[in-house]
Amino acid sequence: MSVEEQPRRTRIQEKNRARILDAALGTFARFGYRGTRVDQIASDAGMSKSNLLYYFGSKSEIYKAVLAGLLDRWLAPLRTLDPDGDPRRELTAYIEQKLRFSANEPEASRLFANEVMQGAPMIRDVLEGPLKALVEEKAEVLRHWASAGKIRDVDPHHLIFLIWATTQHYADFAPQIEALTGSGIHDDRFRKGALETLTTLLFEGLLPRA
């Protein structure tokens, strides 16, 4: 599910597999695994169902391939959090990366959400293994910053969840946000506003400083 060996592929294979995975991401993100119809992926990818099944033997094979390609991109930003950096700088950069991800790959974000909401049947091992390890590592960083007096001493897990939740929200609930504000995270101005408000609240808090 994580590392993928790359068999030799022709140019045609390269192109068609990419088209399929791209189309599949769209429908899986929208309708989940069970709600997605192979036919629709095929037509979105501009090819016949038979041809699609020539490249990926089954629906679940497509799903796994999409997820595998997604996980690394979802995780990447957290890896960049530098223990030796300044907390505010580091966390701001992290939040900005996550917001960018929501803006640039909203479908990936939604598919991830969908998979987790269904109980993470396909990626449970990743969550419990590599992700948990990474989160523990970064939680340690946060605790270290806290004990050095650089940040307030709050539960690192909840802090991480707050960042995940808020940044992901802009992708996952895009239709709601659009309905309420008329704009969305894809818009540069909007994204800057979100980042500004988010970081202000996170670092300074809502109550005016004395």
Add this chain to the structure above:
Amino acid sequence: MSVEEQPRRTRIQEKNRARILDAALGTFARFGYRGTRVDQIASDAGMSKSNLLYYFGSKSEIYKAVLAGLLDRWLAPLRTLDPDGDPRRELTAYIEQKLRFSANEPEASRLFANEVMQGAPMIRDVLEGPLKALVEEKAEVLRHWASAGKIRDVDPHHLIFLIWATTQHYADFAPQIEALTGSGIHDDRFRKGALETLTTLLFEGLLPRA
């Protein structure tokens, strides 16, 4: 979609409709509209598919009924935000209500998320109408608090989104949270920890006060 007139119902109808809606909430929340099988709702509700269809003529009818019952509960907490109250008290109470909702009705939370992620096809009018109106009203409250110097002057929309996102996250991403922490929002201790961290961050901020 919002108000529902109640036709006369026998005791049996009352009981069976409730059983169906309850089962339907579970599967719709997990698999979305398209991914849900009428058969499965029926068997979860402990009755035959035919019998289920005697109560609700079609799959989409069940879905609409479930959503209608859900929206009010989802919205209710925001309504309680009192303009004349103390911002910290009011917002803390709001967050606590939302966390409780995530704890007590995680499936309702997930179904709402699912519907919105699919583009809110069924509740778009509610989002653009009543919800938008309510949000504007409460945004005004926040602006008023800001201009009175009671809270920092941040974008009310993003502030509301932050609260929605963080509180909802505990229901929607429960499997991930469980995998990472071994616990979840249903646990009293955990929920108190979440509330504590959330309110501290939101009101005081992450950076230590001078």
Add this chain to the structure above:
DNA sequence: GCTCATTTTGACCATTTGGTCAGGTTTTTG
């Protein structure tokens, strides 16, 4: 207990769905 309305069932149906396969077409390779 009798009658009528409500509730439940199981058989049935058309359509959709994931997937197979034999054979045709295109591309690559020697």
Add this chain to the structure above:
DNA sequence: CAAAAACCTGACCAAATGGTCAAAATGAGC
């Protein structure tokens, strides 16, 4: 350019799916 490999198609299939219907079983009111 010929042969082999890769690619693509359409017909086909079994199972699943949403939904119908007539008739049987059950319940309520007298």
